Amino acid sequence: MRLMSIIAVVSVAVFAAGCVSETSYNRAQEIVRGSPAAKRDGVNKCYAGARRASPARKAEMAKIMNVSPRRDVARIYCQRAFNGVASGRITYDDFRTQSPRFIRVIQGR
Incomplete structure (x- = not known):
């Protein structure tokens, strides 16, 4: 699915790595x-x-994120994703699979 591949490409930027283990994710989340x-x-x-x-x-x-294309989409995405990780709303599995929960968080819901 094209939209999921777009999300996956941008998601990689969240931790600036192509492959994040669950241990690394949990460590980064705690940090x-x-x-x-x-x-x-x-x-x-x-x-x-x-x-x-x-x-x-x-x-x-x-x-996908329900924002105007005129806004700084990349900045909003990164802020929402990191806020979701820090708050625990995005789990490792959500991050890895771009689950519906992941989508809701980057949509600001």
Whole structure:
């Protein structure tokens, strides 16, 4: 499915790695949960990767996320994703499979 592949490509930017183990995910989750500076740094690194997406991909992400394509889609995506990870709303399995829960979080619901 094309939309899922777009989400997967942008999701990789969340931890700036192509393959994240559950242990690494849990460690990163605990770090961003306890350190606002680490979370901010993570969002910035995610944004650095996600903002390079093509305009067409950003427009599709804007549709998925229910935001205007004129807004900074990459920044909003990264903030929502990291907030979801830090709060525990996005689990490792949600992250790995881009589950409906993952989609709800990046939609801001």
